[in-house]
Amino acid sequence: MATVSLTIDGMAVKVPQGTTILEAAKKIKIEIPALCYDKNLDIVSACRLCLVEIEGMPKLMTSCSTPVSEGMVVFTESEKVIEVRRTILQLLLDNHPNDCLTCQKAGQCLLQKYSFKYDVQFRDHNGARRGQEYASWTDTSSPYVFRDESKCILCGKCVRTCAEVETRNVLTFADRGFETTIAADGDQSMEESTCVSCNRCVVACPVGALMDGRTVGMPRVWETTSKTVKCKQCDFGCNMSVFYKNNKVVGVRAKDAAMGRPLCLKGRLRTELEYKSMPAAPFVKVETPEGRRFVETTWVEALELDNILDKIENK
Numbered sequence: 001m002a003t004v005s006l007t008i009d010g011m012a013v014k015v016p017q018g019t020t021i022l023e024a025a026k027k028i029k030i031e032i033p034a035l036c037y038d039k040n041l042d043i044v045s046a047c048r049l050c051l052v053e054i055e056g057m058p059k060l061m062t063s064c065s066t067p068v069s070e071g072m073v074v075f076t077e078s079e080k081v082i083e084v085r086r087t088i089l090q091l092l093l094d095n096h097p098n099d100c101l102t103c104q105k106a107g108q109c110l111l112q113k114y115s116f117k118y119d120v121q122f123r124d125h126n127g128a129r130r131g132q133e134y135a136s137w138t139d140t141s142s143p144y145v146f147r148d149e150s151k152c153i154l155c156g157k158c159v160r161t162c163a164e165v166e167t168r169n170v171l172t173f174a175d176r177g178f179e180t181t182i183a184a185d186g187d188q189s190m191e192e193s194t195c196v197s198c199n200r201c202v203v204a205c206p207v208g209a210l211m212d213g214r215t216v217g218m219p220r221v222w223e224t225t226s227k228t229v230k231c232k233q234c235d236f237g238c239n240m241s242v243f244y245k246n247n248k249v250v251g252v253r254a255k256d257a258a259m260g261r262p263l264c265l266k267g268r269l270r271t272e273l274e275y276k277s278m279p280a281a282p283f284v285k286v287e288t289p290e291g292r293r294f295v296e297t298t299w300v301e302a303l304e305l306d307n308i309l310d311k312i313e314n315k
């Protein structure tokens with residue numbers, strides 16, 4: 001494949017034709033901030049945070065969607081770029097609950113990370129803020145996916161990642177303008193919806209709007225160490241993160257929602273049972289006359305081990 005040579009922040013780099021500026025920068029360890037980008041998902045250039053300056057071009061360009069060209073000279077941290085990034089981050093923070101002190105996502109949140117990097121802070125203002133207007137947007141009906149819509153920055157990564165697995169496609173954008181939300185099956189709670197608790201959306205969410213319900217309340221991420229393990233439930237071998245504090249496992253989460261690796265609840269629970277000494281009881285979603293409901297269940301039922309147990313017992 002033909003290669004292209006360019007310069008990013010004064011560093012020369014050679015990449016295959018068709019590579020985007022953002023991916024070319026990554027190759028030389030330059031991180032261009034982005035909230036809606038994921039290399040496994042369709043590119044939507046929605047957050048605009050990845051704008052860069054290109055010599056000879058009148059406008060800033062989104063580096064997630066602009067392919068490199070021969071001899072291109074790119075600046076990822078010019079004065080003009082930083083000014084625009086700070087404005088975008090300020091607009092996001094102005095519409096966001098000032099919750100970093102207690103938010104479970106703190107330490108892993110991209111909005112927090114970039115706001116710190118570009119010195120953008122929460123500020124008082126009289127305008128509406130999603131969290132104030134719509135406190136009822138918190139949905140804890142699922143023991144596996146906690147939603148706090150007030151923290152959603154509408155990057156759409158959850159919608160795109162859920163749709164990657166054809167049979168799921170649970171999440172969509174709903175309403176318009178300031179009232180835009182992420183909805184499950186139109187307008188249902190996570191419990192009522194057809195969500196299968198695979199947690200692909202949780203992995204994709206860059207902020208604390210979607211959290212793994214079973215690790216809410218886990219020690220802060222900077223108090224823990226983690227290791228990546230392969231799920232042994234099926235041949236996909238999805239990556240899971242196992243978190244430790246004082247040599248004790250304190251949580252297990254799905255790690256990657258990469259293409260071809262669907263993630264699933266059973267695999268995550270299996271990994272939790274394998275690593276955690278006293279895991280909390282699992283739940284399954286069942287159909288009832290009132291609709292879908294989560295009910296507590298046994299590990300044998302959750303992991304569908306009845307057949308294996310029967311064989312062992314009857315041997």
Ligand code: SF4
Pocket residue numbers: 096097098099100101103104105106107109110111112151207208209
């Ligand atoms: S989602 Fe991020 S920015 Fe928002 S409160 Fe949580 S840590 Fe802070």
Ligand code: SF4
Pocket residue numbers: 145161162168169170171194195196197198199200201202
């Ligand atoms: S947990 Fe899985 S099925 Fe449920 S909304 Fe998220 S991505 Fe979709």
Ligand code: SF4
Pocket residue numbers: 151152153154155156157158159182204205206207209210
């Ligand atoms: S819930 Fe998270 S991933 Fe989904 S749109 Fe909001 S911020 Fe993005």
